Amino acid sequence: xxxxxxxxxxxxxxxxxxxxxxxxxxxxxxxxxxxxxxxxxxxxxxxxxxxxxxxxxxxxxxxxxxxxxxxxxxxxxxxxxxxxxxxxxxxxxxxxxxxxxxxxxxxxxxxxxxxxxxxxxxxxxxxxxxxxxxxxxxxxxxxxxxxxxxxxxxxxxxxxxxxxxxxxxxxxxxxxxxxxxxxxxxxxxxxxxxxxxxxxxxxxxxxxxxxxxxxxxxxxxxxx
Amino acid sequence: xxxxxxxxxxxxxxxxxxxxxxxxxxxxxxxxxxxxxxxxxxxxxxxxxxxxxxxxxxxxxxxxxxxxxxxxxxxxxxxxxxxxxxxxxxxxxxxxxxxxxxxxxxxxxxxxxxxxxxxxxxxxxxxxxxxxxxxxxxxxxxxxxxxxxxxxxxxxxxxxxxxxxxxxxxxxxxxxxxxxxxxxxxxxxxxxxxxxxxxxxxxxxxxxxxxxxxxxxxxxxxxxxxxxxxxxxxxxxxxxxxxxxxxxxxxxxxxxxxx
Numbered sequence: 275x276x277x278x279x280x281x282x283x284x285x286x287x288x289x290x291x292x293x294x295x296x297x298x299x300x301x302x303x304x305x306x307x308x309x310x311x312x313x314x315x316x317x318x319x320x321x322x323x324x325x326x327x328x329x330x331x332x333x334x335x336x337x338x339x340x341x342x343x344x345x346x347x348x349x350x351x352x353x354x355x356x357x358x359x360x361x362x363x364x365x366x367x368x369x370x371x372x373x374x375x376x377x378x379x380x381x382x383x384x385x386x387x388x389x390x391x392x393x394x395x396x397x398x399x400x401x402x403x404x405x406x407x408x409x410x411x412x413x414x415x416x417x418x419x420x421x422x423x424x425x426x427x428x429x430x431x432x433x434x435x436x437x438x439x440x441x442x443x444x445x446x447x448x449x450x451x452x453x454x455x456x457x458x459x460x461x462x463x464x465x466x467x468x469x470x471x472x473x474x475x476x477x478x479x480x481x482x483x484x485x486x487x488x489x490x491x492x493x494x495x496x497x498x
Numbered sequence: 499x500x501x502x503x504x505x506x507x508x509x510x511x512x513x514x515x516x517x518x519x520x521x522x523x524x525x526x527x528x529x530x531x532x533x534x535x536x537x538x539x540x541x542x543x544x545x546x547x548x549x550x551x552x553x554x555x556x557x558x559x560x561x562x563x564x565x566x567x568x569x570x571x572x573x574x575x576x577x578x579x580x581x582x583x584x585x586x587x588x589x590x591x592x593x594x595x596x597x598x599x600x601x602x603x604x605x606x607x608x609x610x611x612x613x614x615x616x617x618x619x620x621x622x623x624x625x626x627x628x629x630x631x632x633x634x635x636x637x638x639x640x641x642x643x644x645x646x647x648x649x650x651x652x653x654x655x656x657x658x659x660x661x662x663x664x665x666x667x668x669x670x671x672x673x674x675x676x677x678x679x680x681x682x683x684x685x686x687x688x689x690x691x692x693x694x695x696x697x698x699x700x701x702x703x704x705x706x707x708x709x710x711x712x713x714x715x716x717x718x719x720x721x722x723x724x725x726x727x728x729x730x731x732x733x734x735x736x737x738x739x740x741x742x743x744x745x746x747x748x749x750x751x752x753x754x755x756x757x
Contacts, residue, residue: 286511290522294522299537306541328556388632389630411585428578429582458573
């Protein structure tokens with residue numbers, strides 16, 4: 275049945291070359307923890323992606339209850355945390371995932387750095403990776419405000435003040451993020467929600483696609 | 499791939515006909531030299547096993563430590579000491595140093611992180627040589643180790659200098675309790691000095707809320723008379739100057755609120 279379906283699609287779109295490239299690509303010995311235990315350092319990138327997928331899925335479920343509005347945001351998170359079935363687990367996974375993904379992407383960056391894997395011909399992939407790091411930090415920063423509790427509000431205040439201290443364009447960045455040059459309130463929450471849920475994930479997925487296409491194109495860097 | 503004359507296509511599309519296709523057959527194992535492995539399914543299975551172990555740890559963490567939620571945001575609170583998520587603590591700490599704060603704020607907030615991030619992004623061009631071993635490129639390795647050491651040091655400094663107990667207390671969710679203002683206990687409360695620090699509805703102001711205190715009536719009475727001293731510092735002054743009977747009525751009223 276599945277084979278027939280595959281053949282039906284393949285006849286029309288010729289997907290076999292793409293599939294065989296993914297399935298048959300060689301995994302060299304030096305990145306395989308089954309042969310060298312120390313090769314576990316090559317797992318950090320995959321684990322970063324794994325947590326990213328969990329973040330996207332748990333985030334989608336969170337938006338089923340979350341209300342991005344200063345009257346109801348905190349109430350909706352409180353309800354989600356205390357009343358909704360498994361709400362505590364879903365929110366917990368999203369909360370801890372945000373920490374874990376930062377840890378994993380940091381370790382992944384260090385692995386690539388210390389194995390010198392960013393060198394020619396992989397410069398572009400490195401740059402995309404650093405941009406991904408920035409996007410993930412941006413997601414952490416914008417997501418921190420959304421529960422609209424005390425620490426969220428005051429940490430964001432500090433963060434926005436830091437952004438505002440950029441020479442020349444600082445004021446414009448502040449207005450862009452907070453929605454107002456002085457008030458941090460209703461506008462800020464909706465903007466952070468939009469950035470956290472639409473803008474940055476879109477950038478994240480685009481960059482991830484580029485990251486993966488490049489790694490498939492070039493293959494993983496060789497042993498030291 | 500075969501092109502040009504004799505080429506057949508699927509209908510009017512640009513997709514070549516089945517006779518010109520790459521067959522959907524996995525590569526032979528002899529095509530993987532040495533201990534090289536096929537990604538699908540051999541290696542992916544092992545990766546998934548690592549992923550499963552990781553997922554179990556992740557879920558245990560989630561179940562063991564429910565994610566925190568503080569009281570609803572109150573922009574009018576001026577005493578709140580802000581704290582970012584732990585992975586931004588090093589930046590937060592950096593901004594506390596003299597060379598990176600006040601008039602030099604731009605140094606700590608923009609220049610130093612900006613330089614570090616730009617250098618990271620341009621690493622392939624700052625370190626263009628062919629040598630890949632960390633020991634053979636001492637400068638990049640040294641700078642990265644220095645950066646990691648500073649991040650760890652700054653995070654550590656930030657953690658030990660933060661008053662975690664105060665942070666926990668300032669963010670606590672305060673449950674609203676119905677206060678019976680006709681209660682004789684409340685009348686004594688509103689006539690005493692207590693109300694000036696603990697609020698009209700015992701919701702807390704300068705002093706903490708009294709609506710959910712863990713103390714018994716006797717302990718509350720003791721505190722009201724003697725105040726609280728912590729680490730040689732008078733956190734709450736001795737405040738009670740009324741009669742014993744009134745004190746008893748009031749403390750029992752306060753104790754009753756937390757039930």
